[in-house]
């Protein structure tokens with residue numbers, strides 16, 4: 001039988017890839033679906049893609065992959081998550097969207113960059129208000145506040161600031177050369193003094209697994225498995241996580257909520273390559289991920305399910 005291929009693209013993770021490939025192969029065999037690690041080299045524009053489905057967990061770090069995946073998408077490959085949308089998405093946009101969807105988020109302000117690459121001078125910045133109204137900004141977010149990159153992950157460059165001095169110091173850091181090749185755009189956000197915290201693994205825009213999460217614990221101990229999320233909080237988390245991931249079109253994502261006075265505030269839901277490592281999400285959650293991720297890709301591979309986003313792209317209506 002001619003097998004329909006699913007390709008997996010990964011970064012440094014080691015616990016998810018082989019069990020995922022094995023699960024797809026076990027469940028997909030009778031349906032003619034086979035999974036493997038995808039290998040990509042230099043591609044020609046009309047190169048027939050080997051893969052009907054790609055699970056992409058690393059193109060945010062390897063720009064060549066993304067260039068190649070966008071071309072594969074035109075040629076009919078289903079790429080999870082949609083590389084066009086992933087590239088465009090940002091945390092501040094998501095906060096505005098969340099509010100329009102009726103999902104609570106911390107009060108958030110996007111800040112102009114602290115500095116620019118050398119070729120940008122005053123002439124380039126004539127649309128920028130200067131100086132910034134820091135007082136007004138902080139009156140809105142309150143203190144303490146969180147300053148974090150508009151795109152990013154891994155807790156990189158996330159600052160908690162308790163005073164105006166700390167805020168300005170942190171903002172100044174984001175303009176230094178050591179901060180990265182390009183100074184980052186930052187958002188400033190009300191700090192939610194939470195009494196409970198949960199993280200939801202979200203697959204296929206409808207399967208939501210809310211897990212209690214302790215952001216103060218060391219990395220491997222953050223997912224708490226012996227205190228299940230139940231009742232109203234569970235229902236609300238599932239409801240809001242579906243609203244967010246369905247609107248964003250993410251087939252794999254995690255959505256984090258800080259809970260204060262019974263209100264679930266969505267803290268971070270721009271996680272299109274979510275942590276699937278067995279040592280962090282642990283046994284039953286890991287099995288849950290394998291189950292739903294394999295069903296997702298087998299559905300796309302066999303044509304039983306169609307990704308919603310392809311038709312969102314204007315170009316898709318101009319090609320056959």
Ligand SMILES: Nc1ncnc2c1ncn2[C@@H]1O[C@H](COP(=O)(O)OP(=O)(O)OP(=O)(O)O)[C@@H](O)[C@H]1O
Nearest residue numbers: 106146152153154155156158189190191192215268
């Ligand atoms: N507004 C906030 N109020 C309270 N805590 C926050 C807020 N924003 C961020 N945090 C804390 O900082 C942590 C990191 O922030 P965030 O999740 O936005 O960054 P990230 O780099 O995308 O992290 P990850 O890699 O875990 O997705 C959160 O898990 C949370 O504990």
Ligand SMILES: [Mg+2]
Nearest residue numbers: 153268270271
């Ligand atoms: Mg994140």
